[in-house]
Amino acid sequence: MSNATQGLLLDPNILSEETLLKIYNKAIGYLLEGRVYMSFSGEGTEFTSKFPISVEQILSECSYALKQKNPAKYGNIVTQVKPIFV
Numbered sequence: 001m002s003n004a005t006q007g008l009l010l011d012p013n014i015l016s017e018e019t020l021l022k023i024y025n026k027a028i029g030y031l032l033e034g035r036v037y038m039s040f041s042g043e044g045t046e047f048t049s050k051f052p053i054s055v056e057q058i059l060s061e062c063s064y065a066l067k068q069k070n071p072a073k074y075g076n077i078v079t080q081v082k083p084i085f086v
Contacts, residue, residue: 009053010061012069020069024062031055 010020066074 006060006064007068008061009057010065012065015065017066017069020062020065024059024066027055027058027062031059 010023012020015023063074064077067077071077
């Protein structure tokens with residue numbers, strides 16, 4: 001997955017840390033259940049739809065937003081790494 005979209009879906013300035021954690025935990029639940037499709041059927045009607053974005057992307061976006069919101073707790077966002085040889 002590309003990191004190009006990180007920070008575009010979940011804005012830490014709009015969503016609280018609690019909300020971001022709820023979204024993250026819900027995505028973990030979907031991942032553990034193996035859920036990637038929503039379906040409904042009843043009274044002769046059947047509907048199946050894929051989630052708008054992947055669970056992996058939700059986890060990545062939440063992690064990125066939480067790091068922006070509280071870097072002391074969730075870690076800093078690393079954009080460049082510079083090796084130092086001793």
